[in-house]
Amino acid sequence: MKLDHLNLSVEDVAATQTFLQKYFGLRSVGQGGVNMAFLSDDNHSVITLMKAKNVRYPDSFHIGFVQPGVEQVNALYQRLKDDGVDVPPPQKLHGSWTFYVPSPGGFTIEVQCWLGQ
Structure with a gap:
C-alpha cells in the first residue's frame, strides 16, 4: 500500500x-x-x-523530510539561516542528525538523516 x-x-x-x-x-x-x-x-x-482559519497543530505534530547525509542536512539548515529563517541548529537526536523548522503553515518540519546506516 x-x-x-x-x-x-x-x-x-x-x-x-x-x-x-x-x-x-x-x-x-x-x-x-x-x-x-x-x-x-x-x-x-x-x-x-x-x-x-485559526489553525493550531499540537506541539508534537510535524512532517519529516529525510536527507541522504549530514552534509545535506547542514546545507539546508544553512540555506534557511541565510534566508533569515529562525531555526535552531541540527543536533544528534534519536539516532539521526536532525533539526526542526516552523513552516508558514503553522506546522513543524523535521529535517534529518539517519546516522550509522
Whole structure:
C-alpha cells in the first residue's frame, strides 16, 4: 500500500506552498484557486494545502523530510539561516542528525538523516 496524500490545513496557502517548493523541492501538481494547492514529492505522494482559519497543530505534530547525509542536512539548515529563517541548529537526536523548522503553515518540519546506516 502507498500513501497517496496528506491534507494540511493552513492559514496562508501561498506562503506555505512557496516555502515547501523553495526548500523541500516539492512540485505543484494543481491549484484550487487561492484556497487549495497540491504539491508532490519525488515518490509522487501529494501534500494538499487547504485554507482554514485559526489553525493550531499540537506541539508534537510535524512532517519529516529525510536527507541522504549530514552534509545535506547542514546545507539546508544553512540555506534557511541565510534566508533569515529562525531555526535552531541540527543536533544528534534519536539516532539521526536532525533539526526542526516552523513552516508558514503553522506546522513543524523535521529535517534529518539517519546516522550509522
